[in-house]
Amino acid sequence: MSSTFKLQCHFILILLMALRGESRHLELRERADHDPFLRFSANLKREPAEEQLYRRALRCLDMVSLQGQFTFTANRPQLHCAAFFIGEPEEFITIHYDLVSIDCQGGDFLKVFDGWILKGEKFPSSQDHPLPTAERYIDFCESSLSRRSIRSSQNVAMIFFRVQEPGNGFTLTVKTKPNLFPCNVISQTPNGRFTLVVPHQHRNCSFSVIYPVAIKISDLTLGHLNGLQLKKSSAGCGGVGDFVELLGGNGLDPSKMMPLAELCYPFHGPAQMKIGCDNTVVRMVSSGKHTNRVTFEYRQLEPYELENPNGNSIRELCLSHL
């Protein structure tokens, strides 16, 4: 093959390669959508049109259990306001400041609390929460926009706010995020079923029902999940090792509630207890050495059950503390 012929072949190959690249340089754009200012519009990053954001006004005392945007506007000086947020057990609460107009220097405030606090009693308790109490309060006036989005550590959160000037207020967007292993939960309903799993974590988890309920524990696993049950997975109850305790009381803080029963041996089969207290908590204490799981059902006690306590009932004990 002559050198000239080789050169021509190379030339043809180069041409073919160049043409292939050119064929990729295609740009299809619908004329209707051609907008030179489209890149500067915020619509590119907006949510899909089908996803409508729920909006309503926030009241001075309020409870919010769904996602959406909530706006508080003071029509008169509002000095003592609070709003509770609650999600599903397997959700975190995220609060995002969209717009805040308050006079911090004049005494207004807007604080987010990681959990619920009622009459000075917190849920989760200080023992069960990863943060110290002081860090559970996030003050907008102090943190300002450095903490524009706040996520709770469990399915409940609340805000405290004071707005003195009529017309001032704020707008929040509340969303939920999935929580794979819910640890501290307040149930939205007095009836339900839940499985509390603590996978090799050294932490204490509480499930609270703020109603007088009958608790039926159907399954308790303290140890490995493969069915190899330990005869004695821990040193025993009495606050040592891994165990589950039932608490009852008239406050929100599990650490201030009465221990009614302790379960430190795995078992299958229902074990029921009626607890006539304002608040019932199933609390699991885990050392982190094992994966622990407890499944239970709860139902609200009927009025006749509260009036005529019998059997496994702790109503008198709760009433004595009122």
Add this chain to the structure above:
Amino acid sequence: MRLPLLMSAGLLLVALLPCPPCRALLSRGPASGARQAPQYSQPLDFFQPQPQPEQPQQPQPRPVLLRMGEEYFLRLGNLNQSPAAPVSPTSSPLAGGSRRSRDKAAANFFRALRQQLPLPRRSLNSPAGPGERGAESTLGGHQEAPERKRRSEEAPISLDLTFHLLREVLDIAKAEQLAQQAHSNRKLMEIIGK
């Protein structure tokens, strides 16, 4: 012979090379495939526009952070507008007579509730109080410490609410949630029906 051949090949290459970047674009406007940036993963991104799905045709103004004297504002759009976004009943997806009556009932309930509420704790005698006082004192070195201390002492960090009232507001919230779910289901059925 070779030189003209090479020169012609070079000229052809220059003429046919695609303009960088070599790309293929298929754009149909704000498509569903467009990557949605997480809305709240950048707390310092003050100038990230806020989504308003109910007004897709209006360009979103950028937020502006102002500090005017003693006040802190986080505004969107016109500086002359009221800082707090007004709530329009028509913007609610549940606008309707039933919702208004439910809202009115809830508002009446909360009005009665506030009248029954005792004064919130001010003495900070709760377990959270000393903790917060400690947090306030550890800040230190701040020029606004007296104002902040005064504010923290006056700030109610807890709410005196009975469990009965807590359950009542929880029931109202659950009813609202169910109503919203019913509304969403109705809209979904309407879409499917089309």
